[in-house]
Amino acid sequence: MKGIVFTEFIEMVEDVFGPDTADEIIDGCDLPNGGAYTAVGTYDSRELLALVTALGKATSTSVPDLVQAYGKHLLTRFVVSYPDFFEGVESTFDFLESVETHIHVEARKLYPDAEPPRFTCERDGDHTLSMVYESTRPFADLAEGLMLGCFEHFDEDVTIEREDLRVDEGSRVRFVLRKAA
Amino acid sequence: MSDAGRDRRVERERAARKTAETLLEEKSRELFLAIRELEESRDHLDRILASMLNALIVTDVEGNIESMNTAARSLLGYEVEELEGRPLVELFPEDCVLRSEGIERLFETREARRGETTCTSRRDGTLQVQYSASVLETHDHEPRGIVCVLQDVSEQRSLERQLWRAQKLESIGQLAAGVAHEINTPIQYVGDNTRFVQQSVSDLTTLLAEYGRLVEKAKCGEALEEAIARIQQVAESVDVEFMLAELPVALEQSIEGVDRVAEIVGAMKQFSHPGSEEKTAVDLNEAVESSVTVARNEWKRVAEVTLDLAEDLPFVPALPGDLHQVILHVVVNAAHAIGEKNGDGEQGSIAVATRRSGDFAEIRIRDTGCGMSDSVKNRIFDPFFTTKPVGTGTGQGLAVSHDVIVNKHGGTIDVETVDGQGTTFIIRLPLDATVDASERPAA
Numbered sequence: 001m002k003g004i005v006f007t008e009f010i011e012m013v014e015d016v017f018g019p020d021t022a023d024e025i026i027d028g029c030d031l032p033n034g035g036a037y038t039a040v041g042t043y044d045s046r047e048l049l050a051l052v053t054a055l056g057k058a059t060s061t062s063v064p065d066l067v068q069a070y071g072k073h074l075l076t077r078f079v080v081s082y083p084d085f086f087e088g089v090e091s092t093f094d095f096l097e098s099v100e101t102h103i104h105v106e107a108r109k110l111y112p113d114a115e116p117p118r119f120t121c122e123r124d125g126d127h128t129l130s131m132v133y134e135s136t137r138p139f140a141d142l143a144e145g146l147m148l149g150c151f152e153h154f155d156e157d158v159t160i161e162r163e164d165l166r167v168d169e170g171s172r173v174r175f176v177l178r179k180a181a
Numbered sequence: 182m183s184d185a186g187r188d189r190r191v192e193r194e195r196a197a198r199k200t201a202e203t204l205l206e207e208k209s210r211e212l213f214l215a216i217r218e219l220e221e222s223r224d225h226l227d228r229i230l231a232s233m234l235n236a237l238i239v240t241d242v243e244g245n246i247e248s249m250n251t252a253a254r255s256l257l258g259y260e261v262e263e264l265e266g267r268p269l270v271e272l273f274p275e276d277c278v279l280r281s282e283g284i285e286r287l288f289e290t291r292e293a294r295r296g297e298t299t300c301t302s303r304r305d306g307t308l309q310v311q312y313s314a315s316v317l318e319t320h321d322h323e324p325r326g327i328v329c330v331l332q333d334v335s336e337q338r339s340l341e342r343q344l345w346r347a348q349k350l351e352s353i354g355q356l357a358a359g360v361a362h363e364i365n366t367p368i369q370y371v372g373d374n375t376r377f378v379q380q381s382v383s384d385l386t387t388l389l390a391e392y393g394r395l396v397e398k399a400k401c402g403e404a405l406e407e408a409i410a411r412i413q414q415v416a417e418s419v420d421v422e423f424m425l426a427e428l429p430v431a432l433e434q435s436i437e438g439v440d441r442v443a444e445i446v447g448a449m450k451q452f453s454h455p456g457s458e459e460k461t462a463v464d465l466n467e468a469v470e471s472s473v474t475v476a477r478n479e480w481k482r483v484a485e486v487t488l489d490l491a492e493d494l495p496f497v498p499a500l501p502g503d504l505h506q507v508i509l510h511v512v513v514n515a516a517h518a519i520g521e522k523n524g525d526g527e528q529g530s531i532a533v534a535t536r537r538s539g540d541f542a543e544i545r546i547r548d549t550g551c552g553m554s555d556s557v558k559n560r561i562f563d564p565f566f567t568t569k570p571v572g573t574g575t576g577q578g579l580a581v582s583h584d585v586i587v588n589k590h591g592g593t594i595d596v597e598t599v600d601g602q603g604t605t606f607i608i609r610l611p612l613d614a615t616v617d618a619s620e621r622p623a624a
Contacts, residue, residue, distance in 0.1 A: 007197075023186040026193070036196030040204050 001137070002114060003041035004081075005074070006048060010037065012073045013055060025054035042113065045137045064141045071145015072152070079153060092150045092158055093129045093179070097121045117143065127179040136170040147175065156180075236331040239317065240269045242324055244284030256310075256333055258303030269314075269329055272300045279314055288324045291316050297588070300331065309335040345503070345581055356509075359478025363445050367438035374431035374438075381428055384419035391415050448474035460590075462496035463504060465535050465542050465610075472508040473533060480516035480531060483523060484548070489534040497542045497610050503585045504610075507594075510578040511546045511606045518550025518604060541592070541609040549603045558598055586610070 013022040026035035029050045037043065052070070056063045079086055085103050089095045100119045107114050117135035124130060133143045144160060151158045157180035165172040182190075230237055236253035240246055246264045254260060257272070270280040277298040279287075287294060293315035299307050310331045317326045395408040448471035473486055480486055497504075512531065519529030529549040536543050553561070562583040586594040592610040 019182045019190065020186055023182070023189055027189065033200070034193060034196060036193040036200060038197045038201035038204065041200055 001043055001045040001048060002039075002111065003037050003043060004039040006037035006043055006051075007039045008074055008077050009048065009051060009070055010035070012070060013051075017055070017059060021055070021058055025051055025058055028054050042111070045139070049138075067139070067141035068145035068148065071142045071147075072149040073145075074142070075146050075149025075153060086153075090154075092147070092154045092156050093123070093177070095150055095154070096129065096131060096147065096177075097123075119143075127181060129177045129179075131175045131177065132165070133173045133175065134167075134170070138171045140164070140171050140173040143173070144175065147177065234332075236333075238269060238272075238329040238331070240284075240327040240329070242288075242326055244269050244327060247326065253331065256302060256308070256331060257300070258305070269327060273298050273312075274300075279312070284327060287314060287316055287327060291324075297334065305335075308333050309338045341581075341584065345506075345585075348506070348578070348581055356475055356478070360445060360449055360475065363478055364442050367441040371435045371438035371442075374435045377431050378428065378435075381419075381424045384421075384424065388412070388415050388419060388421065445474060445477075447471070460498045460500055463499040463501045465494055465497050465499075465504075465544065466490040468501065468504055469508055469533055469535060469544065472505050473512055476509055476512045476516065479513045480519075483516055483520040484529040484531045486512075486531045486533065489532065491534075491536045494535050494537055494542055495612055497612060499590060499610060500585070503589060507582040507585050507608065508544065508546075510582050511608075514578070515546060515548035515550060515604070515606075518548055518552070520550075522549075522551040522601075537612070538609065540612055542612055543610075544608040545605055546608075547603065547605040552600045552602050552604055553596075553598045554600045558596060561596065562594075 010022055010026070013025065029035070029047070031047055031050070033043070052063050052066050055061070056066055059066075085098070085106075086095065089098065096119070100121065104116045107116055115136065117133055117137070117139070120132040120134070122130045131147075133140050140162075144162065147158075147160060159178050159180075161176040161178070163174045163176070165174055230250040233250055233252055236256040237250040238246055238253050239248045245266050246261075246269055249257075249261050249264065257264070268284075270277075270284060273280045275281065278294060278296060279298075293313060295311070295313040297309065297311050300310050302308050311334050312329060312331050314327055314329045316324050317328045319325045391408070391412045395405060395412060398405055398408050469488065469490060473480075473488065512533070515531045519531070523529055531549075532545075532547045534545045534547075536545075561579050563580060583594055586592045586608055590610050592608065594609075595607045596604060597607070598604040
């Protein structure tokens, strides 16, 4: 998993829960690199899971809620760090459709070893988008949080219906997004 | 935040920075290696292109020349800078498909074109070249330009022309004895009949002289009995009745013989006419008739030839000398196949038919000869392939015929055969004069 997901997570924890909480969960996780993450590095996604789990314990919050909240935060960071991906994009649906066809393509150019999740989009009329998330990692909540962040960024009223699909390894989830008429 | 916590945070930041710096160094090295590999790859590619014997020209998406390899510069006699930005099609004459259809057609169909045309070299003048042109695409299959490969075949074509001329002379030589025999037969009976007419004229002159004396005596009132007896005697001795009956027959046969000789000479003259480099309108039926006539001595002892020539057949744009040669080859081969099957026994048949088939004129030459096995059939158009005994066939006839029909005329030559039963050659020639034989879509 790319380091930016870790660095942004730690920054969020510092901003929302304070530097001491961030220091506490890093210290408690016994991480291989001691929590010294850099945005351009690549790290084991299980380290993020350990950090989130530790944060959940420290704040008495459920892990899915924390991951989802982090997804929303991460989207705001992406808007700042990668404005080109948002330029000329008018809606949530347009942006989400560009994730697989454009953003992940560009990501692979910079990081050929990256293994981003796969999104398969299918429009049903102007107001409904079906999006299937597939990944070797269990981060569907993060994807959902990113979607929620998108709705806020584009200021759109969209509801999400989530269906966890059976899969032997990793995770596979169908999100049905319905835009208010 | 406690001092210890702050120290740990500083330490983490420092470690993160070092990791980032290490990663940056690794990426810089990777980038350096990638660039070096790219340069080596490009250099390798340049060397490959430079070592190619064929000329390679690359255009942009507008069809304007962008780059050329060494062979292209050598072939055309121009440096890249002199041709850069100029339309590729300007290298070719107006009748070349690439020029007449335009580059746009290539982009539309994405179908590679190949064929033969001419192009102008600054050093060598007009060159005969084989070309292929295909669309160069980007990684996402958008047209990027044209890749055109040229091969100079001027020398090869020149040798082929020489070979063809030698082949033609060889055929004429082989046929000369037969043609001489064909002419000799009518000449003999024309000679006999002429001598008979000459003798008859002499006898009739004698008889007419006796009649003259009879008239003179009658005018003078002299006795006529002796003169009449003399006339009867002369008439009996020259056999006037026979003479009057046979003279018209002799004259008719002589005229027929002279016509036959004229026909053979005419066919031979047409056949041996120097080959034109330009296509002209050819009467296919006449070409068939003259070729069959010239080859008569080859087939008359083994086969009966029947002609079924379509009267409504339009003239065909063709090289007459080459076409005569092809028909002759197939007819002579048919006669040989029948001879091989029947020996001197049963007469076979050769049926030659012409007809219009859509946009093509078709000649079918069917024989009842020995036919061919599949293995022979698959090789008959190969150069130097022959089933004839050593010294009797060069194996060039059908190979050159194929070249003439397919490459020079844009037509087809097909064969249907049953081993032991016979063979049919089907030759189709395009009627459309605008069809350029050298241009055809890539297979």
